[in-house]
Amino acid sequence: MLRNYLAGDVRVTYFWVQLRNYQTLVILLGLLSLHAPSNSATATDTVYPGNGLAGSSSKLVSNNSKFALGFFRMDNKSFNYATNPYTYLGIWFNKVPKLTPLWSANGESPVMDPASPELAIAGDGNLVILDQATRSVIWSTHAKTTTNDTVAVLQNNGNLVLRSSSNSSTVFWQSFDYPTDTFFAGAKIGWDKVTGLNRRLVSRKNLIDQAPGLYTGEIQKNGVGHLVWNSTVEIESTGLWNGQYFSSAPEMIGNTDNITTFEYVNNDKEVYFTWNLHDETAIVLSQLGVDGQGMVSLWIDKDWVVMYKQPVLQCDAYATCGQFTVCDEGENEGPICNCMKGFSVSSPRDWELGDRRDGCKRNTPLHCGRSRNTDKFYDVQKVMLPQDEMKIQAATSDEDDCSRVCLGNCSCTGYSYREGGCSVWHGKLTNVKKQQPDGNGETLYLRLAAKEVPGVPRKNSRIFRFGAAIIGASAAAVAALMILGLMMIWRRKGKLFTRTVGDAQVGIGITTFRYVDLQHATKNFSEKLGGGSFGSVFKGYLSDSLALAVKRLDGANQGEKQFRAEVSSVGIIQHINLVKLIGFCCQGDQRLLVYEYMPNSDWSCQRPGLPAHWLSGLHYTLRHQAREHTP
Ligand SMILES: *[C@@H]1O[C@H](CO)[C@@H](O)[C@H](O)[C@H]1NC(C)=O
Ligand SMILES: *[C@@H]1O[C@H](CO)[C@@H](O)[C@H](O)[C@H]1NC(C)=O
Ligand SMILES: *[C@@H]1O[C@H](CO)[C@@H](O)[C@H](O)[C@H]1NC(C)=O
Numbered sequence: 001m002l003r004n005y006l007a008g009d010v011r012v013t014y015f016w017v018q019l020r021n022y023q024t025l026v027i028l029l030g031l032l033s034l035h036a037p038s039n040s041a042t043a044t045d046t047v048y049p050g051n052g053l054a055g056s057s058s059k060l061v062s063n064n065s066k067f068a069l070g071f072f073r074m075d076n077k078s079f080n081y082a083t084n085p086y087t088y089l090g091i092w093f094n095k096v097p098k099l100t101p102l103w104s105a106n107g108e109s110p111v112m113d114p115a116s117p118e119l120a121i122a123g124d125g126n127l128v129i130l131d132q133a134t135r136s137v138i139w140s141t142h143a144k145t146t147t148n149d150t151v152a153v154l155q156n157n158g159n160l161v162l163r164s165s166s167n168s169s170t171v172f173w174q175s176f177d178y179p180t181d182t183f184f185a186g187a188k189i190g191w192d193k194v195t196g197l198n199r200r201l202v203s204r205k206n207l208i209d210q211a212p213g214l215y216t217g218e219i220q221k222n223g224v225g226h227l228v229w230n231s232t233v234e235i236e237s238t239g240l241w242n243g244q245y246f247s248s249a250p251e252m253i254g255n256t257d258n259i260t261t262f263e264y265v266n267n268d269k270e271v272y273f274t275w276n277l278h279d280e281t282a283i284v285l286s287q288l289g290v291d292g293q294g295m296v297s298l299w300i301d302k303d304w305v306v307m308y309k310q311p312v313l314q315c316d317a318y319a320t321c322g323q324f325t326v327c328d329e330g331e332n333e334g335p336i337c338n339c340m341k342g343f344s345v346s347s348p349r350d351w352e353l354g355d356r357r358d359g360c361k362r363n364t365p366l367h368c369g370r371s372r373n374t375d376k377f378y379d380v381q382k383v384m385l386p387q388d389e390m391k392i393q394a395a396t397s398d399e400d401d402c403s404r405v406c407l408g409n410c411s412c413t414g415y416s417y418r419e420g421g422c423s424v425w426h427g428k429l430t431n432v433k434k435q436q437p438d439g440n441g442e443t444l445y446l447r448l449a450a451k452e453v454p455g456v457p458r459k460n461s462r463i464f465r466f467g468a469a470i471i472g473a474s475a476a477a478v479a480a481l482m483i484l485g486l487m488m489i490w491r492r493k494g495k496l497f498t499r500t501v502g503d504a505q506v507g508i509g510i511t512t513f514r515y516v517d518l519q520h521a522t523k524n525f526s527e528k529l530g531g532g533s534f535g536s537v538f539k540g541y542l543s544d545s546l547a548l549a550v551k552r553l554d555g556a557n558q559g560e561k562q563f564r565a566e567v568s569s570v571g572i573i574q575h576i577n578l579v580k581l582i583g584f585c586c587q588g589d590q591r592l593l594v595y596e597y598m599p600n601s602d603w604s605c606q607r608p609g610l611p612a613h614w615l616s617g618l619h620y621t622l623r624h625q626a627r628e629h630t631p
Pocket of ligand 2: 167168169170171
């Protein structure tokens with residue numbers, strides 16, 4: 001139904017992508033449940049010598065109740081591979097019921113069943129995880145302590161600090177120096193040039209395993225930010241800092257918001273980037289995901305709402321599906337990552353848990369090297385070809401020549417023949433993406449053993465060269481470092497970051513409305529613009545001249561689903577100039593979405609396009625309205 005409602009607009013793909021990703025995320029997070037950290041009535045924020053945390057029954061809670069530290073385990077009831085024997089020491093948001101690890105101490109050395117862990121201050125003053133039964137050390141802060149009179153404190157910003165008990169300025173170790181996949185507000189990403197400490201973000205291995213994954217976000221010693229895959233492939237760069245912004249992200253200037261700020265420092269002693277959230281009550285998560293996407297989410301009501309993703313499309317995340325896959329983020333409802341014809345998933349367990357590094361493996365070995373080469377080619381149509389793998393422009397006169405060049409080399413796995421050129425690929429094929437509906441793809445001729453290729457004669461493919469070039473360029477344009485992604489939402493022109501309005505929560509980039517105000521703005525929902533099975537759309541005015549379209553969603557479940565999907569897709573919608581979602585209301589049973597009003601739009605069926613310039617004035621006004629509503 002939602003699909004029909006959106007059909008006809010090529011840009012719906014983006015919406016679907018977001019919806020699908022979001023649902024996946026919700027489903028996965030929903031199924032991962034927290035193992036046991038029960039609320040001990042007397043939560044403290046400090047571990048003292050002789051008074052540690054035992055097993056999974058107790059936790060530290062920061063003084064402001066925002067963060068908790070304890071032992072946790074990601075349970076995976078949903079997955080076919082049932083038992084997860086790993087327990088970690090980690091930090092999570094204390095008030096978020098869905099376990100969302102923000103930091104873990106022992107990702108590389110989990111506590112394995114049946115061992116039962118204990119967190120304690122060791123005789124040398126270091127913080128350690130012990131196996132309760134054997135007293136052996138599983139993990140240690142390994143700090144150069146000058147006293148054994150130390151305490152470990154979970155601070156209000158989520159930083160776990162090991163310090164002298166008598167002098168709080170004498171810090172021996174802190175978790176902010178060893179980040180995992182989460183960029184905490186107040187933490188630094190970058191180098192301490194004196195000690196050589198490099199603080200960088202590292203994605204996790206999969207959805208339950210906290211071991212390091214393949215994506216790294218870091219500032220290099222020269223001050224340039226990079227997103228790196230498998231320590232070797234540089235995916236994105238921020239360019240140099242010019243005093244005001246990274247040269248690849250000029251939109252960083254003009255941030256006049258005093259709720260969030262960022263800071264870049266580069267001197268003799270250190271180079272780092274940091275951000276601050278000046279509203280302690282907002283629960284904002286900035287994370288480098290398992291699949292290579294940076295994500296900024298906000299905890300609203302009962303769920304994480306994804307405010308921003310970078311890159312916007314999962315298929316634009318480098319090697320997100322692994323080798324010999326086709327990444328398909330189109331309108332089809334199937335999975336995003338799919339094995340190529342003649343291949344199957346290398347490691348089904350890892351694949352299911354979101355770790356696709358091993359991609360897919362060949363079902364039947366190639367025949368190459370034997371007396372008579374019987375390998376064939378299979379057309380993988382309408383795809384964007386890999387940009388990154390070894391590619392040779394061979395001098396060939398036609399397509400048959402090109403296929404012969406490939407067949408003549410045993411390591412050649414595929415070729416493509418485009419206007420005037422033959423390209424061949426050797427070894428792994430990664431980053432093959434299904435074309436976007438609004439673009440033209442190309443054909444990849446995939447080399448397979450003869451028996452894997454259906455007996456149909458190969459069709460001659462049309463050549464679409466320019467489409468692919470355009471898609472490539474725009475994909476590159478939307479991709480930037482995750483740490484920049486985080487900032488972009490704050491710097492978007494006319495952004496809003498309002499305090500609580502009514503009983504709704506704080507939002508970034510969008511604002512929250514009280515139901516009575518929307519009732520008022522729409523003159524009690526009197527002027528209907530359109531409607532469908534999702535609900536109805538009404539025209540409203542915030543002031544005499546500023547028009548809104550207010551979509552009221554009907555039907556409890558359907559409404560909730562669409563509501564969350566639309567709110568979560570806000571970053572993407574705004575990115576591509578669809579009609580702009582400027583706010584929402586989530587009060588009691590009421591679910592309303594507030595858009596800017598577009599004349600001549602058919603509100604009953606499509607999401608209209610949008611002249612982008614329209615908005616700054618409106619946003620300005622909204623911001624002031626919102627302020628007035630703030631109690
Ligand atoms: C600290 O070290 C002293 C000796 O240097 C030792 O006597 C004492 O037991 C240690 N304290 C703890 C808590 O281990
Ligand atoms: C506390 O530690 C800091 C830093 O190590 C030091 O500068 C300061 O003198 C110490 N204060 C006391 C009272 O020992
Ligand atoms: C990552 O790099 C290592 C060493 O260069 C290599 O052995 C490994 O295969 C790479 N991983 C993937 C998934 O390609």
